[in-house]
Amino acid sequence: MIRCIAVDDEQLVRDLLEDNIRQIPFLQLVKTCKNALEAAEVLQTTQVDLIFLDIQMPRLNGLQFLQSLKNPPLVILVTAYEQYALEGFNLQVADYLLKPFSFERFLKACNRANDLFRLQQQPAATEEITDFFVNVEYTLVKIVVSDITYIEGLKDYIRIHLSSSPKPVLTRMTMKAMEEKLPAAAFVRTHKSFLAAVAKITSIKRDFVCIGVTEVPVSEFYKENITRMINRPEK
Template sequence: MIRCVVVDDEPMALEVLEDYIRMTPNLVLQHTFNNSLEALAYLQTHEADLLFLDINMPDLSGIQLLKSLRQPPMVVFTTAYSEYAVKSYEFDAVDYLLKPVEFDRFLKAVNKAIEQFNTRHKAGTQQTGAKDEDVTATKEYIFIKSGYQLIKLKLDSILYVEASKNYVTFVTTDKKVLALMPLSEVMQLLPPDDFFRIHKSYIVALRHIDAIERQHVNLNKQQLPIGKTYAVDFFKLLNQGI
């Protein structure tokens, strides 16, 4: 089954796609959103196979949302404006659907997605690796849910992340952001080439490390401990010159 997520700020368009997905074999509706920021927060921590994504939305457009995902799923853009069709192909979209979406046109897009889905699974992860790297390279920020807000954090501003019980604190160059989530979930949000977990309670930004002294990392006038469990892999990483 192909897991589908629908993001559209228009209630009628959202309802139509929900119905179409439920009517179609091989598709399962995983989640729907009428708010693009909430959708981004969900997709940063949950896997989906196919994303039906409206292009023109307030706060965060469909294009901006897609750029913010490290490993985006297959995407079918939806739009009420035909001039956005060209943009959809710039992002290797499976297809684009012009609103109001007819069921036969929806099925045509879904058939393309199923074909691509099957091809990806036969080829394994190697085929998707290059696309994921391209998106990762362009990712500059993440959104973190803190209380009732989604706060935008630039990746290059994050110094380290500290865990305390069920909460984590993102320490950046200019602020601290508290969020309710495990440190393991934070690791899924951050590029592995730029961040490393050095302790059960700490993730550090490699670019901001000033020095390493015995079993501590010196970073922004702070000393953070290197846990025994993580020390071997951390020093192996440093020896590779990363």
């Protein structure tokens, strides 16, 4: 069961959200709030897994409120203003509902949030993972670990290059988080912005490792990783 709150300064919208939420079997409405300050108070005392969040509210708008949360729950933005969609995506919201919305569109957003919630609840794997999902423009995309050739860091995003596709997968995640997710023995950090699949490396140059015709840079700081990889005992 996903525990949720609805935050909107309009009573009619709060009533609509409450009615819709009560029709979704996997949602449990904890409280409706008329502003972000009320919502913040609820978060301090109650477990909340999902927020239906309006953007245009007095004193503290929804985006400011979301940015103020250290460990925010899942969020579905509910707003009449389409121009905030990109900013919402950058804040990794589960979905973006544009008022007025149908119940079918509301259900679709809730199903997306439910998928993300279930992924978050999965226990830590005791074995090396073989695949995982990343969020790409409100869609969960499956990544097969053995298909990865190398990963490129771009500030708050990473670009995952795959053997099976000429187009890399772009997702909001740090290199550190991705490195921790992947099997340590299967990947080597060559640069602060690059992580290469050991099995895909075809040759090694002074300042690059080659994956076919692609040259992945090796910085001075990470050259010791390449040395350890070369001297790794065979199984």
